[in-house]
Structure formats: C-alpha cells, structure tokens
Amino acid sequence: xxxxxxxxxxxxxxxxxxxxxxxxxxxxxxxxxxxxxxxxxxxxxxxxxxxxxxxxxxxxxxxxxxxxxxxxxxxxxxxxxxxxxxxxxxxxxxxxxxxxxxxxxxxxxxxx
Amino acid sequence: xxxxxxxxxxxxxxxxxxxxxxxxxxxxxxxxxxxxxxxxxxxxxxxxxxxxxxxxxxxxxxxxxxxxxxxxxxxxxxxxxxxxxxxxxxxxxxxxxxxxxxxxxxxxxxxxxx
Numbered sequence: 001x002x003x004x005x006x007x008x009x010x011x012x013x014x015x016x017x018x019x020x021x022x023x024x025x026x027x028x029x030x031x032x033x034x035x036x037x038x039x040x041x042x043x044x045x046x047x048x049x050x051x052x053x054x055x056x057x058x059x060x061x062x063x064x065x066x067x068x069x070x071x072x073x074x075x076x077x078x079x080x081x082x083x084x085x086x087x088x089x090x091x092x093x094x095x096x097x098x099x100x101x102x103x104x105x106x107x108x109x110x111x112x
Numbered sequence: 113x114x115x116x117x118x119x120x121x122x123x124x125x126x127x128x129x130x131x132x133x134x135x136x137x138x139x140x141x142x143x144x145x146x147x148x149x150x151x152x153x154x155x156x157x158x159x160x161x162x163x164x165x166x167x168x169x170x171x172x173x174x175x176x177x178x179x180x181x182x183x184x185x186x187x188x189x190x191x192x193x194x195x196x197x198x199x200x201x202x203x204x205x206x207x208x209x210x211x212x213x214x215x216x217x218x219x220x221x222x223x224x225x226x
Contacts, residue, residue: 004155037219040218041218042201042216042217042218042219043156043201043216043219045214090155090156092156100146100158100161101158101214102158103148103155103156103157104155105153105154105155106153106154106155
C-alpha cells in the first residue's frame with residue numbers, strides 16, 4: 001500500500017531534550033516536506049527537500065533541522081525543543097515539487 | 113503575495129443539508145487550486161482539484177469550480193452526511209521561475225449531526 005508513515009504518532013517531552021520525528025514514504029517520491037498545524041494558523045511549511053541531499057527552509061524553519069540521506073526518509077529533528085514547538089506535525093511527499101502531495105497521519109508533540 | 117482565505121468555522125449542519133465553504137485566493141499567474149480534507153485523527157487527503165479557470169473538480173459528491181473572475185474556489189455538497197465531519201483546507205499551488213509552492217488556508221471545521 002502506498003503511504004507516508006510517521007513515528008511517533010504522539011510524543012510528550014521536556015524543554016531541551018533532543019528528539020527526532022521520522023517520516024518514510026514508499027512511493028519513490030522525490031519531494032518531501034514537513035508542516036506544522038496550529039489552531040487558527042493552518043498549515044505552515046517548516047522544511048522541504050527536492051531530492052536526496054537537497055533541503056531548503058520553508059516558512060517557519062527556526063528551531064528545526066532535517067536531513068535527506070535516503071530518498072524514502074526525511075526525519076525532522078528538534079535539537080532543543082521549546083514549548084512553542086508544541087504542535088501537530090505532518091510529513092508529506094510528492095513525485096516532484098509541483099505534484100499532489102500525500103500526507104502522513106501526523107505526529108502530535110507536546111513540549112513541557 | 114499569494115494567499116488563501118477560507119470562511120471561519122466551525123460550520124454546523126444537519127444531515128442532508130446543503131454545504132458551502134467559501135474560499136478566495138490572491139495569486140499572480142495561474143495557480144492550481146485544491147481542497148484537502150482531514151478526518152479526525154488522520155492526515156490530510158486530497159479531495160478535489162482544478163488546474164485552470166472554469167474547471168470543476170468533483171469527488172465524493174463535493175464540487176468546486178475555479179472562478180478566475182471572482183478569484184474563488186468554493187466547496188459545495190448538495191447533501192452532507194455525518195461522515196463528512198472533518199476539517200477542510202483550501203490550497204493553491206503557485207509556480208514561477210523559482211519553483212512551486214503549496215499554500216494552505218487556515219482550515220474550516222465541518223460538524224454534521226444526524
């Protein structure tokens with residue numbers, strides 16, 4: 001089944017404790033992206049990747065890092081999480097940047 | 113700049129009622145327009161799309177027509193069901209020489225009761 005998977009689905013952590021949210025797609029998509037969803041603000045793009053080893057900042061990249069060492073994986077790294085990063089995070093992928101994006105199920109993060 | 117504006121929610125309807133969720137956009141050039149749906153506890157799914165003026169996208173009884181003259185892409189359904197309860201996002205895909213971007217509206221929550 002073609003899908004985008006994220007792990008974990010739910011995470012509670014404390015300020016400053018590094019964490020990684022994994023994202024994996026099995027559709028051989030070149031383009032992958034991370035979004036955060038917050039009430040009243042909709043979806044905002046954090047980072048995106050056009051292909052392996054090619055990443056770039058989205059609209060709200062501060063406090064986040066990403067890597068794209070393999071085509072199927074695009075982890076989101078929070079080196080030192082803060083409470084304002086409490087949010088619902090979505091990973092998405094598409095064949096290329098202009099194509100329809102397929103979204104993962106979301107990761108709900110709470111930073112205390 | 114490019115942007116998408118959706119009507120504020122929540123929208124609360126009874127089963128079989130008519131649904132309209134308004135969406136207007138601001139963009140340079142000729143964007144493609146999308147509606148995504150997010151069911152409770154799930155990620156976003158593409159509901160329908162339209163790539164040029166006067167195109168009508170349709171899926172699962174939902175429709176939206178790309179109106180360039182009014183810069184709108186309103187979502188409609190003639191008879192909603194309880195299972196349609198979800199958050200609906202209007203989005204535009206905008207391209208220029210630098211690349212493309214997908215811009216989302218803030219989402220409209222629909223709640224349908226039986």
